[in-house]
Amino acid sequence: MDELKTLIKELEHEPPHSLARQRIRLAEEVAGAPRDRRWKRLLPFGRHTRPLLSGRRLAMGAVVAAVVAAGVAVPSLIGSAEPAYALTKNQDGSINLKIYDFRDPEHLEKELADWGVPADITYLPLGKRCGNTRAPFLKGDDFSATKEELSSSDAAAQARLRERLQKSISYQAIRPQDGITIYPRHIKPGQIAMIEVMENPVTPTVERPGVAWQFSGRLTTGPIEPCKVVADPSANDIGDATPPPGS
Template structure:
């Protein structure tokens, strides 16, 4: 049988039916295709940006929380903490002998014009540091709140008047292992010399 005869025979045969899936298979296939289409056109999440009018109150609330908390500096153990009490006194808790100038800056922000030095064990500042020593230094420390064994001191900033400076020298002997902490204070209305370390009594 040649090609022409095959073509003639093919024309005489009834046309083939197109292959069709059973109805339940067609339904499953349609659901699968529609699911894939929905996932492709799913809207992406948009980043919510706060308007300036909303952002400002949020930042103000965060700042208010920060101002109300005691300031704590240092690594794993705080170098110090300083906070203002309801009665106006300032509570200082020392953790180690670091950052005296940062403590000095925090006290000045609280309205206390102070010069702060931390003294190593067995050392003191060479005297005299001030020319005019005012007689109100003994009233600066609030005795009932002082806990020398824990390095806690309460001072009354109202004792230091406008135009005056308080010199605070902290000496920690064995602090953290049952030792005691000491604070000496001098109030002056004149200049204050930088602390020059010298041997203390008995060194």
Template sequence: MIREPDGSIKIYVRDNRHPQVIERQLRNLDVRADVTFLPPGKDCREPRGTYLPDNPALLTSEPPAEGKDDYWRLHPEQIKPGQTFVYTMWYEEHGDNRMFTARYRVATGPVAPCEVVPGGPVMKEGPEGGIGD
């Protein structure tokens, strides 16, 4: 996780293994966050809080430089005092292939812990070796 000169935070996919570590690193960068990782086919019972309307400027994907890990970029200036960045991720590996999908939101007020229920994306290895849902 790296704070960039423009204030954005670059979060590498390789970091997406331990949600409590990401929460702590974001807190150290003054971002209140609730991070949950789930197995494919599971989800959190919703709503966990009062979510703001989607804001695509909050999170942008950028192609990595050749030979570098994938990353995503968080724009913390979009998260106001009293708000929480709520990030839910599903991650799965199939041999050398890895796939993750994520949902991100901003909540105002308290955020309930994730109560795991059936749902969410299901990822599987395709006939050509790729991963799809």
């Protein structure tokens, strides 16, 4: 746990207002950039065959998001002039989460609980991940794939893999849409939304594209063990695919 706290501190190498300015500048750069930026496919993490939901975003993907037409946004300041995150409740009952400053996950967990979503949130720097399973998987979340399927660059194979993933119970509840979108109607009593978010401490730019952040999420009934942090060598692989439909 001490190691995890140390790693989270690495995300605070710049004051929040500086990070906010970087994101605004990056958004302006992206707005005028060519539209052929490289995106990472929507796939389970790297070599994993467990039913993890992964949303990898490049520099552009991290700042370009659909505008929510109706909802109630609740930014959390946590003692800063800049919001750490914003929760938005949509008309269909879903909850959209946008994270601006990767700190104080316990505060986010509390607000999600107030909105009826039991959650376990973990922040890590990009290049690290939880190497342990941490919690039991739900029945119906079985998502098996061969190593060949996971590493295939064939568009049809990737589409089939995505379709299977999107039918899982966890995907119905936690989706990589407009940041992270949670659907409480798919979370049954006793289930917990376990979400791990990894941010690149160095902001990518148009000239130096890269993965800005990524996340994995799934449902579990617990208990949830502490994250055993390990290196993730594939974290900065931005791939060369186009965005999946609906991203």
